[in-house]
Amino acid sequence: MEIKSDKLIQGDIVYLVKGTDDLNVPADLVLLEGRALADESLLTGESVPITKQSVNNVDKEQVIDQDLVNVKGVVLFAGTKLIETTNERARNRIKCVVLRTGRFTTQGQLIANIVSFMNKTDSASLDSIKIVMMMLFFGMMAGGYTL
Secondary structure, eight states: OOOOGGGOOTTOEEEEOOOSSOEEOOSEEEEEESEEEEEOHHHHOOOSOEEEEOGGGSOTTSOOOTTOTTOTTSEEOTTOEEEEEEOTTTTTOEEEEEEEOGGGSHHHHHHHHHHHHHHHHHHHHHHHHHHHHHHHHHHHHHHHHHO
C-alpha cells in the first residue's frame, strides 16, 4: 500500500524498498530493520553515499538522545535518496519509524534557515544602500566645496 508523504505523522511505521529508480526519503526516519545506502549530498554536499544501519545494531554503550540526532547511521533524512536497501527478512524492504515530518525535518530546518538568512540580508542590504547614498551625498558636497 502506498501513502503520500504529507499524510505521514510522527510514530508511523513505514516500509521502503528501492526499485529501479532512486527513492526519495519522505520524512526523517529511524531505521528499525535492514540496511540502506543513502545519498545525502542534498544536505551535506558529500558525494560519497552513507551506509545506514538499524537502530538495533547501534553499540549499546552509545548514548542516544531524545531526538536521535547524535546517533550517526540510523536516521534517514527527508529529501535524501536511497540508493540501495537490504533486509534479509523482508525481501529488501526496510522498516522505519517516522521521526520528523514537514518543516521539522532536517531538510525543512535547513530551508527555514536559508529563508531566514535571506530575509535578514535584505534588510541589511537596505541599510547598506542608505549608508552608501549618504557617503555619496557628502562626497559630492565636499567635491563641490573644493571646486
